[in-house]
Amino acid sequence: MLSDEEWFQMQQCFELFKFKKGDILLDTNAICNFIGFVDIGIIRFFEIKDGNEKVTAFWFPDDFLSNYRSFLSGTKSTHYIEALSDGSYWRLSKEDLWRLFDDYPKIDRLGRKMAEYLYLIVAERLDNLLKQSPEERYKSLINNNSRLLQQVPQYMIASYLGVSAETLSRIRKRIYTK
Amino acid sequence: MLSDEEWFQMQQCFELFKFKKGDILLDTNAICNFIGFVDIGIIRFFEIKDGNEKVTAFWFPDDFLSNYRSFLSGTKSTHYIEALSDGSYWRLSKEDLWRLFDDYPKIDRLGRKMAEYLYLIVAERLDNLLKQSPEERYKSLINNNSRLLQQVPQYMIASYLGVSAETLSRIRKRIYTK
DNA sequence: ATAGTTTCTTGACGTTCGTCAAGAATATTG
DNA sequence: CAATATTCTTGACGAACGTCAAGAAACTAT
Known part of the structure; x- marks a missing residue:
């Protein structure tokens, strides 16, 4: 779907981040300015309400990793992203992604596919929770x-x-x- | 954001559908092959579990209207789309939208924005339901x-x-x- | 206006859930 | 292996919810 050139440009922008069990990859009140993909390890996405943890998602290797809501809307994160094990993830900054979208229409389209895919996941989860x-x-x-x-x-x-x-x-x- | 030409091409593809209160705009087990926008009226999106209705969404004028899950994944709808009043909506077929995406990168990008926006809505609803x-x-x-x-x-x-x-x-x- | 339909409220009762607290089981660390 | 920390289970109890049923209220249509 992407040309060699487009793949190369994208790969150039990804950076590997290592983490230890218990590390906070994104804190509440921070604005999430990256998306990522889990390389190794397990990660959870949760918030705290009245002292209780509310877990929204778990992420395993190859899973998409971001507070996509904060990322898209530019609003402060209400959630934590926390490592449940040692591991690493590939990280792409918002700045770089926007630039890739502007420069390469096919990467922009890939971004559409990504948003659509993430929509499906959360819509299905909502449906299950309701029914x-x-x-x-x-x-x-x-x-x-x-x-x-x-x-x-x-x-x-x-x-x-x-x-x-x-x-x-x-x-x-x-x-x-x- | 779009040029006159792009707007014109898009407008050409939209078709106005009228409906009466109680009309089923999409039945269960049908594959949703359109997206739309409410022109006039109120619409609900719901499913039936054990004889009970489970309402997932309500749509008012200007709201996006589709079983977007079925639309994206090509799977059969588990939900009904039902008119709660007389009204009308603008309808764009999947076929036409894919063609517009292929022919006009800026419309493809608009599709990304749309998917991102719909993600935000459902993600926020999920979050509220959990917490x-x-x-x-x-x-x-x-x-x-x-x-x-x-x-x-x-x-x-x-x-x-x-x-x-x-x-x-x-x-x-x-x-x-x- | 009146008859009929739909929607909303209220009571009674049983089920499920949350919370608190204690202890058991499991995992981690030195 | 022992000591500690973490996680899981169980019991007791009260609060919130679902269901069923009856009646009140609001809305529709003739």
Whole structure:
């Protein structure tokens, strides 16, 4: 889809960032001025409401990584991006991306595909949250996202599903004892 | 942002569709092959789960109108698009849009802006759903979307907020009697 | 105006959830 | 291996929600 020249120009702009478990890759109130892709490691995207963590997303290798809302709108992040393990990610600054979009129409189109793809992910998550019960959401996770269950603490998954840690523990008990 | 020529080409592709209250503009299991913009009227986007309606969105004049998930992914719609009043909307077929994207890079870029904008809307809605209580969500609606309260039946708003009609009735009682 | 339809409210009751607290299980570190 | 920290489970209890059913209120249409 892209020519060699276009790929080269894009690759030139990506920079590898290493991180340690617990590192904050984006703090609240900062404006997210980059997008990235996970190289190695696990990352979570969450906010804090009344002292409670609300996890919006987990990211694994090859996943898109950004506070895309803050990135697009230029508003301060309400969320943290935090490393759940050691690892690294490829980073592209907003400045460079805008320049690539201006200089190369095909990269601009790639940006459209990216936005469309990210729309699909979040729209599907919204739909599931509206129509499924917590138990159904957990079962979906078992079928579609089992690596998450193995590599992320359960209380974070609970938050991702929109329930308390205790409730998820009881959901699991319900499921696995019948 | 677009030249006269580009605007003209786009306008050529839009077609006005009239509808009556209760009309189904997109049925479940159909593939959404258009995007549109509301000209006149009110429209809702909803699905049915276990006999219950789950409203995902309401659209007013100038709002973007499509099952964008079905449109982008080419999968069958799980939702209905239904007219809540008489009205009309401007419609652009997928075929024409793809052609416009191919022929005019600036329209392609406009498509990126559109996808980005729609991402922001759904991402914010997801965030609110994860972090706010039903009562908080209703209060947000009062402040940010009051025309919705005046022009849409309350039981549909309840569904949009993710609660039963009775619960919203009780939330309103809680709020307005103290 | 009146009859019919739709929408909203209220009460009763059972279920699920959140919170707090304690302890068990698991993982990490020295 | 022992000590510590983290995560998970369980119980008890109260709050919020869903459902069913009945009636009130608002809206439509003739």
